[in-house]
């Protein structure tokens with residue numbers, strides 16, 4: 232009995248520990264920016280005057296699209312036991328871009344109290360394809376383990392040495408121990424647009440690799456979106472508590488206790504808290520969904536800040552390899568490899584659609600592939616392999632279409648027709664050889680005789696059953712409950728198939 236009690240206690244402790252590591256955003260963005268301003272009066276002046284300007288100005292063009300070249304610097308190989316590789320970083324950016332663009336799958340379920348002010352921004356953060364020397368790059372650089380890049384100045388020398396030109400690249404540093412204090416559960420932080428930092432190649436987002444993409448749960452992974460929001464000058468929605476401000480008018484005040492999590496509730500002025508906002512902490516527990524109009528306006532203005540405006544200029548996109556020079560651009564070639572045109576599938580079959588997509592610059596220049604069924608978008612894939620799985624298609628004819636876009640803005644498409652039919656049963660087959668002493672109703676092999684028979688009992692009348700053997704091939708259309716019998720067949724491998732459904736079975740007679 233005593234043993235049981237002790238065991239229970241240990242389990243509880245472990246559970247609590249794991250939860251603590253996973254679910255708390257610890258973002259010191261406001262603190263570290265404040266420290267920077269205390270040391271750099273000119274930076275503080277610039278920040279304050281830009282804040283004033285941001286509040287006074289309403290941006291006009293919300294439809295314009297922006298691309299930001301990004302470099303990830305990754306330090307070490309273990310992040311609370313998780314690893315970080317190219318695929319994980321690409322996945323993290325893919326999800327983050329969806330958050331900014333309002334393409335996150337829970338964007339439609341924003342609380343009705345805030346759905347009228349939710350807003351997306353047409354910005355895409357993309358890994359650089361050319362490094363500062365003009366060489367090809369994955370946009371990801373790996374280093375041995377280091378920590379402390381979240382500190383305000385102690386690592387400045389190392390950061391400057393590792394950084395890529397801040398006026399050309401957004402620099403993201405992935406570490407596990409962000410402050411060099413052995414704590415590995417801090418999620419991330421970022422610095423607002425500050426010219427003095429960009430001049431010194433210190434502008435940055437610092438983020439914990441343990442909370443990138445699938446290294447954590449999907450909602451908590453949007454904490455990266457939160458940090459990129461800071462990089463675009465967004466302030467915590469709870470900044471300064473009930474007396475503070477995030478310099479945005481349409482976000483309700485928050486007391487900064489973050490205890491609502493994903494429940495609807497009020498604090499401060501009695502207004503409902505926008506718990507689903509990326510710039511608070513509540514949403515990390517499972518409901519990060521939105522930015523507001525005011526926040527998007529502030530981000531659009533941040534893109535005009537001297538420390539950000541150079542990044543998305545056409546010349547910089549050419550320099551960092553995100554745009555292909557005219558003359559080197561070509562429409563992508565799109566081929567649907569599987570299924571072939573006019574394929575037939577039974578209902579409830581998962582249908583894998585595979586493609587080959589490339590242009591003059593190979594498949595590396597492919598931006599995305601959109602998959603449509605009957606003109607309805609069902610999937611968007613931004614990474615190799617460009618494929619998707621269709622399931623639960625209704626019985627009937629369908630057009631499967633793939634539209635591919637390259638980074639040069641050109642597109643092309645391919646389509647096939649498929650038919651989904653009701654489920655049918657594969658024939659019941661009996662293979663009989665002289666090795667089996669068979670005593671059927673009307674036939675009997677004598678022991679040792681070299682004689683073989685196939686009996687095929689089928690309930691199919693629209694699909695051909697094809698029987699193939701050595702020097703034999705014949706197709707049959709059976710009717711209800713009919714049994715085909717083929718006798719005295721040769722030794723070798725025999726196959727019975729319904730080719731149109733890609734179903735077959737075979738047996739080798741010795």
Ligand SMILES: [Zn+2]
Pocket residue numbers: 258259260420457458461467
């Ligand atoms: Zn933050």
